[in-house]
Amino acid sequence: MTETYQQYVEYLQKIADVNYSSAVLQWDQEVNMPPKGAHFRSRQLATLAAYAHELITDSKYGNLLESLRSSATGLGPKECANVLESYRIYAQQKKYSTAFVTELNLCVSASFHAWQQARTKKDYSIFMPHLQKLIDLKRKEADLLGYEQHPYDAHLNLYETGLKTSFVDKLFEGVRNKLVPYITQLLRKQQPEDNFLFKFYDKDKQWNFGLYLLRQLNFDFDAGRQDISAHPFTTNFSADDVRVTTRISENDLFEMIGSCIHECGHALYEQGLPSDDYGLPSGEYLSLSIHESQSRLWENHVGRSRAFWNHNYGYLQQQFPSQLGNISAEQFYKAINRIKPSFIRTNADELTYHLHVLIRFEIEKEILAGKLDAKALPEVWNAKYKEYLGIDVPSADKGVLQDVHWSHGSFGYFPTYSMGSFYASQFFHFASKENPDLMHHIENGNMMPLLLWLRQNIHQYGRTLLSDELCKNITGEVLNFDYYFNYIKTKYDELYA
């Protein structure tokens, strides 16, 4: 490696130090911080963020990248990929003027605060003017960043390099044309019994069962830990320190189980990234949708499978004999897979989940195109919930105010959730094809073959290629909705037979 490349590595690792430090402060904020600590914690995070931004937009760093780009002699393909990705981020960051960043940050702060209030009071009008200002800035941001076809592309691109609105449109055609009618068809059938999932389940016993699952899924506790937080999340401070959180509701058993397996999927990805490439693109997760593919794959393809519960249900039953003593593994399997149209995205089942995302996608696209403003949002929102899910939204907190994303100024994030599920199905299809015994191993509690396949095919590459390229390498084509649809159709035809 050249000396210039080594300089670049050191500089990037310094930026990573600062960003991971912020992540520690954020994790602590969600997991440990006493209430009065919030005020000064905000400014500590702001100072670290400003320093990271200063480092990443420093023109001396830009010159370093330029000189690496212009003379890449001595660099291997991984090193070249790192430089190109770093340059992309550098160039993207340089498009923002300081004035714009300041205005956006102030607006986000105010919006987030207003959103919290509005949600508590179930009163959209508190949030509305802030959201409109944010929308105006987001439209400006799209112009600032530039786009070829649709202003929404500029935002999608912030979460998923190269993603276009037209591509998501095509994906969601599948949701609209195949999934929506299929759900309607299933909803007409007899629904499996699931009342027993909502009995009283002791917190400590649930916690221990969650740890048992993490161990079974090969979460490395020497390189991570689990804690409790209000909203489950995964974060990491290197591949060697990955933190998951869960929440436990004593009247909803699968909430903890589902979120525990989901976050573990994220964590296994982070623990599987090459830690020698700390701070470099080759040591980072590929994209949000690929990250989500890992959590969904473990949550749905493993954690909601019959094989998984054939192995684990006996142990679960032992922990909760009075609640589950009379329930068979098969009944349990059916209950945790029952579909139920509902208001809240994060509680949705494996099928209706994508209708929630579809609605947000359609709305965001219209917003960025300048065709929809904050004022009309609740009406549009409620109409779409009626149309796609057949339900009447009772109040704004269960409707347009439910998600934090817009208050943070995140437009373009939601589609990656559904794409993650679709990628999961496509990857799992090939993992199973290459390992015909995969489900058999899972039925025996041996999750290692699947993890090794993911490490080998996905984790080891970090961010040295695009999601599309990764997908093509593994499956021979780009993301294709049919893998997901075939998977759920086979599963649910049988389940609801």
Next chain:
Amino acid sequence: MTETYQQYVEYLQKIADVNYSSAVLQWDQEVNMPPKGAHFRSRQLATLAAYAHELITDSKYGNLLESLRSSATGLGPKECANVLESYRIYAQQKKYSTAFVTELNLCVSASFHAWQQARTKKDYSIFMPHLQKLIDLKRKEADLLGYEQHPYDAHLNLYETGLKTSFVDKLFEGVRNKLVPYITQLLRKQQPEDNFLFKFYDKDKQWNFGLYLLRQLNFDFDAGRQDISAHPFTTNFSADDVRVTTRISENDLFEMIGSCIHECGHALYEQGLPSDDYGLPSGEYLSLSIHESQSRLWENHVGRSRAFWNHNYGYLQQQFPSQLGNISAEQFYKAINRIKPSFIRTNADELTYHLHVLIRFEIEKEILAGKLDAKALPEVWNAKYKEYLGIDVPSADKGVLQDVHWSHGSFGYFPTYSMGSFYASQFFHFASKENPDLMHHIENGNMMPLLLWLRQNIHQYGRTLLSDELCKNITGEVLNFDYYFNYIKTKYDELYA
């Protein structure tokens, strides 16, 4: 306030953000971090430290301070004190060359690592060459920083502004001439029974009793929390987020109780600092000895008092009926105050503790004066333990290798421990004089009058004056060993009567 002063405040608060961020990472390292996280955590901390150093030695900041010093119009006394203290720190930091800082940091890293190994293997020779190199650098550092009388002054001054070796010498004359013979005299008497303190005490019950004590001492749990760590410590990320840790040994009841009250004393000080002055000297603790005065005051003058246990012993007995059922409050009071010469400083009683510090003080003074080198240390150490405590050190881990301080390059820190105790006695004397009912309130479980006195007389001032000045304001004179000696003489004459 002038605009320049406002700029200074903002700059200083930014430095505080970075330093408090480091503190969060360090706290997490001790309390939560999984083992594999250590490697990258070190570099994250190093990056933040480098940034803080960069900020604090920036000559633009120096110019700002210069201009405030030269024209202090519009500034009140607090603002002037802030500027002067900031300038002092700036000027001190500027004395270090980058080359020296780098050399010192590398040496400290290697020394700390070697010390850990040496301690585990009970083999001083592993640590010795590193310590010698560190000693050489510390002598250089004294020259670099400058001093009037003794090179050790330069180091004392890093922990306690204005402190001189000659002053500590005078204090420790009291230890040598009064405390040492008094301890010898007590050791000849019948010792109180304390076996029952070392029975089995359940971890969870101890933890809950510790929380009960923290609540009674008015620790604000909305602005702090307690956790478990290998070595108890207190840290804070603002006056509104103060973290204490404790450790629990199931075969030593008072270890947890003592450390819990001690750390709470530190925490009450931090929680009592003016949070509006975040990041400014006026919002920071005064000095290490004043910090220690707060922990020792609560630990010894309250937590080892008869009044305190008259109030709390019944409840403690209820928690541990089989261990303490036959033990009276008076027996308990005597047991926790029993003196016992021992090898380890951190486990020492209220009296022999100062002999441990005296030994380190004498050694450090000789080292800085160039009269003692690393090679001769164990021999000198062991001879002094024989002389002052009458015990034969069995191995280096129980002797010269026991404390982490030297491996960190901290010379001049130890005296502040004893000074803290002496200040505690002097302050408590006046607190009791001004509030004749103080012990009566404590006997009723009401700790608020004492806390309010400390807030009023000590906490509110932050670092706007020197330890000497604070002490004179409260007691009419500077630190005087006799307050401590009179306190323990009265207490122990009665205890050992």
